[in-house]
Amino acid sequence: MLILTCPCCGVSAEETEFAAGGEAHITRFGPGASDEEFRDYLFARENPKGVHFERWRHAYGCGKWFHAARCTVTLEVFGTYSAQTLEPPLAIRDAIAARRPGWTWGAAE
Amino acid sequence: MKRYSAFAVAREALRYHKGWGRAWRAPEPKARYDVIIVGAGGHGLATAYYLGKNFGITNVAILEKGWLGGGNTGRNTTIIRSNYLQDSSAAIFEKARSLYEDLSQDLNYNVMFSPRGCLMLAQTQSEVRGYERTAHANALQGVETEWVGPERVKELLPIINLDGPRYPVLGGLWQARAGTARHDAVAWGYARACSDMGMDIIQNCEVTGVMRAGGKVTGVSTTRGEIGCDKLGMVVAGHSGVLADLAGFRLPIESVALQALVSEPVKPLIDIVVMANTVHGYMSQSDKGELVIGGGTDSFNNYSQRGSYHHIEHTLAALIETFPIISRIKMLRQWGGIVDMTGDRSPILSKTPVEGIFVNCGWGTGGFKAIPGSGWAFAELMARGQSPLAEEFSLDRFTEGRFIDESVAAGVAH
Numbered sequence: 001m002l003i004l005t006c007p008c009c010g011v012s013a014e015e016t017e018f019a020a021g022g023e024a025h026i027t028r029f030g031p032g033a034s035d036e037e038f039r040d041y042l043f044a045r046e047n048p049k050g051v052h053f054e055r056w057r058h059a060y061g062c063g064k065w066f067h068a069a070r071c072t073v074t075l076e077v078f079g080t081y082s083a084q085t086l087e088p089p090l091a092i093r094d095a096i097a098a099r100r101p102g103w104t105w106g107a108a109e
Numbered sequence: 110m111k112r113y114s115a116f117a118v119a120r121e122a123l124r125y126h127k128g129w130g131r132a133w134r135a136p137e138p139k140a141r142y143d144v145i146i147v148g149a150g151g152h153g154l155a156t157a158y159y160l161g162k163n164f165g166i167t168n169v170a171i172l173e174k175g176w177l178g179g180g181n182t183g184r185n186t187t188i189i190r191s192n193y194l195q196d197s198s199a200a201i202f203e204k205a206r207s208l209y210e211d212l213s214q215d216l217n218y219n220v221m222f223s224p225r226g227c228l229m230l231a232q233t234q235s236e237v238r239g240y241e242r243t244a245h246a247n248a249l250q251g252v253e254t255e256w257v258g259p260e261r262v263k264e265l266l267p268i269i270n271l272d273g274p275r276y277p278v279l280g281g282l283w284q285a286r287a288g289t290a291r292h293d294a295v296a297w298g299y300a301r302a303c304s305d306m307g308m309d310i311i312q313n314c315e316v317t318g319v320m321r322a323g324g325k326v327t328g329v330s331t332t333r334g335e336i337g338c339d340k341l342g343m344v345v346a347g348h349s350g351v352l353a354d355l356a357g358f359r360l361p362i363e364s365v366a367l368q369a370l371v372s373e374p375v376k377p378l379i380d381i382v383v384m385a386n387t388v389h390g391y392m393s394q395s396d397k398g399e400l401v402i403g404g405g406t407d408s409f410n411n412y413s414q415r416g417s418y419h420h421i422e423h424t425l426a427a428l429i430e431t432f433p434i435i436s437r438i439k440m441l442r443q444w445g446g447i448v449d450m451t452g453d454r455s456p457i458l459s460k461t462p463v464e465g466i467f468v469n470c471g472w473g474t475g476g477f478k479a480i481p482g483s484g485w486a487f488a489e490l491m492a493r494g495q496s497p498l499a500e501e502f503s504l505d506r507f508t509e510g511r512f513i514d515e516s517v518a519a520g521v522a523h
Contacts, residue, residue, distance in 0.1 A: 001417055002409070016419050020408040022363070039508045043361035043452040047350035049412045072364070072412045 004056060007080045008064035021055030023047075024067045025087060049073055051096055051103060053088060056080070069096055110305040112217050132297060133177075133304030138311050141337035142170045144491065145329060146344055147316050147352060149173035150182040151292075152469055152476065153344035154299035154310075155484020156491070158216075161306040163485070164492040169308040170338075172331060174315035178296030181346050184446035185477040186369050186391065186403040188382050190227040190287035192254045194243050195513050197501035198455060199250040204498060205482025209290060212481060218298030220290045221396070227287035227382040228257075228265055230431070232276035236387060240282040254284045265381055268434045275430060276387055289382060289393055295480055319356040319466070326356075326465035341466045342491055347412065347447030349470035358462045360470065361507050362449045367406045367474050368416035370443035374398030378434070388427030399441060402428065406448060406474060416445040448473050453512035458487050458499035467491050468504070 002015040011017075023045050029037040046052070052072045057065050067085070069078040069092050078099060079092045093105050111117060111130055121128050144160060146153045149171045160166040173179075189209055191202035208215075209222045231237045240256060247254040258280045259271050271278045300310055311333065318330035319341070328337035343352050347364045374397050384391040389405050404424030407416050421443055429436045451457060451471035456479070458469050469487045472479060486498035501513060 001419070015409075015417060023410075035508045039361075040359070043507045044359045045350070045361065045363050046359070047363050047410060049348070049351050049364075052410050054409065070409075072410045075411070075413055075415075 002070075002075060002077060004068060004077060005080050006058040006061055006064070007066050007082055008058065009062040011058070011061055013058075013061065017058065017060045019057045019059040021057055021065065024053040024055045024083075051078070051100060055083065071100075110301065113219075132301040133310055136309045136311065138170060138172075138309065138314065138331070138333055138336050141328070142309070143168040143338070144340045144342065145169070145336060145338040146171045146342040147329070148180075148344040148346070149177045149296075149300065149310055149312065150180050150344065150346065151178065151296050151299065151480035152346075152472070152483045152487070153342070154178075154296055154303055155480050156342055156344060156469065156487045157303045157308055157484075158299045158306075159484045159488035160492060161303065161308065163488060166492060167306045167308060169303070170336065171303065171308060171310045172314045172316060172329070172336075173310070173312045174332075176312055177300055177310060178293055181446040181448065181476060182296045182480075183293055184369065184444055185292055186393070186401050187289045187292045187477060188227065188287070188384075188391065188393065188403075189222070189290055189478040190284050190382070191252050191478070192227070192229065192243060192247055192282055192284045192287070193252075193515060194246050195455075195515060196246075196250060197513050198515055199247065199252050201456075201482045201486055201498045201502075202479055203250070203252050203482075204485060205479045206286065208481035208485065210286075212290075212295070212298070216298035216302045218294060218301055220294045220298050222288060222290040224286050224288040225381050225393075226265070226283065226285045227384065228262065228284075229282040230262070230278055230383065230385045230387075231280045231282070232273075232278055232385065232387040232431075234279070237279050240280070243282055252284075253286055254282055257281055257283045266379065266383060268378060268432050269383075270431055270433050273430050276385075278431070287382065292477060295477075299484075316352065316355065319352075319463075321357070321463060324464055326463055339465060340491055342469060342487065343466065344469045344487070346449050346470060346472065346476065349449050349468065353461075353468070356461070356463055356466055360457070360468070361452050361504075362457075362471055363410055364412055364447050364449055365406045365409065366411040366414065366416040366445045367403070367448045368421055368443060368445045369401065369403045370421055371395070371402065371441050372400040372435070372438045373441050375400070375438060385427065385431055388431065390424040390428040392428060392432070400435065400438065406450070412447055414445045414447055448476075450474075452507065453514045455513035455515050456483070456502055457504055458483070458490055458496070459503040459505075460490075460494075461504065
């Protein structure tokens with residue numbers, strides 16, 4: 001059972017209170033995208049065995065979307081942060097690097 | 110290979126069973142093979158078997174990072190059925206089901222295929238319409254299924270509570286020739302037959318890199334050294350994304366945990382496979398008497414082979430409503446496997462951006478039933494470069510929007 005903290009309302013709760021929304025930081029290609037780019041936007045996923053950035057919604061709480069950094073092997077949650085960003089904030093990246101020496105943002109992508 | 114037979118059992122009984130040999134060899138890897146299959150689960154071993162049997166390609170190695178059949182092949186609920194809506198799905202699943210019928214004879218290994226029938230319950234009006242449609246589609250596809258009313262459901266399944274408070278049973282889709290098989294025996298039988306053809310099954314051998322030259326595969330590096338090959342087949346289910354990453358491409362796959370559980374053994378209670386897709390649970394009884402129960406997947410990416418407790422709680426709550434008799438049965442054990450989910454919940458049997466690399470994955474929550482058909486089609490794809498059964502399941506479909514949408518057609522459990 002995962003325990004996540006919603007960065008929007010500050011509530012820590014079990015995963016049943018949240019709804020998983022898949023990989024975070026996926027760039028939507030605009031007009032003029034090729035078929036391959038649009039396929040990748042829709043379907044291609046990093047699906048890493050390790051550090052994963054993902055979207056969650058506080059479905060049975062404040063209802064807001066947010067992002068989480070989590071390990072898909074140990075299920076350890078490194079932290080949660082606002083969805084209003086294009087990449088994970090420095091504090092989250094530091095928290096991951098502290099637990100996973102050698103890990104850098106971009107290396108997993 | 111010594112053939113198994115009643116005569117062999119009698120002969121060994123007189124010799125204190127000292128004459129049985131190994132079912133498969135444990136060879137050292139050679140420097141080079143024509144074909145390397147990564148993943149010695151059901152699908153990988155079936156692929157190797159049909160490469161040898163149908164195409165005479167026997168210079169094959171099957172690499173396995175753990176032990177043979179220790180992934181999802183050993184973790185599923187052993188259901189075999191082919192009542193799918195889409196033509197391409199019905200074709201490959203029906204091929205698999207028909208191969209299961211005489212697989213024991215073909216492999217000279219008892220896979221204990223039990224065509225006990227599978228009933229998919231309809232508990233909402235939309236499910237009634239959906240299954241009636243599937244029954245009509247199956248009639249056109251040559252898959253024998255029929256829509257049955259509540260009286261017949263009660264006849265097939267005396268322990269059912271038809272007028273459940275939330276979801277009364279309105280009928281069901283009945284496939285009499287569906288059933289179950291012994292999951293481990295399927296892997297073991299294929300392994301024995303592959304080894305007999307001279308193929309090398311190499312366990313405890315994890316692939317750590319894919320060697321390429323000029324956009325073409327040349328071999329793999331493993332924990333037991335480098336091994337060369339002309340063709341590489343990736344058949345690793347939940348870890349397909351990890352392996353694709355080593356080969357330098359991405360797949361439309363997400364890995365999530367799917368759980369199953371069994372109860373304590375009880376007297377015969379249910380002699381068919383039943384699936385309740387609205388409430389999301391499915392159940393059959395093993396030969397030992399345990400109720401084998403499966404439910405839904407977790408919603409988040411996971412490689413841990415452990416699922417969330419609330420999923421099994423939800424599955425059991427739903428089943429108890431429809432089968433009140435099981436409410437006091439204790440659960441014996443529970444486990445999880447990592448399934449590879451595609452965007453349209455249909456498998457991928459395809460060439461890849463790297464020449465010589467073929468991928469067979471994306472079977473998601475329903476791979477066991479497909480093992481012989483998947484191996485048959487994938488072997489043909491690897492040997493000839495194309496296969497009628499695999500054609501629709503290529504990676505191109507995600508670019509072209511040519512989906513085989515079984516997530517809608519099959520409901521959830523599939």
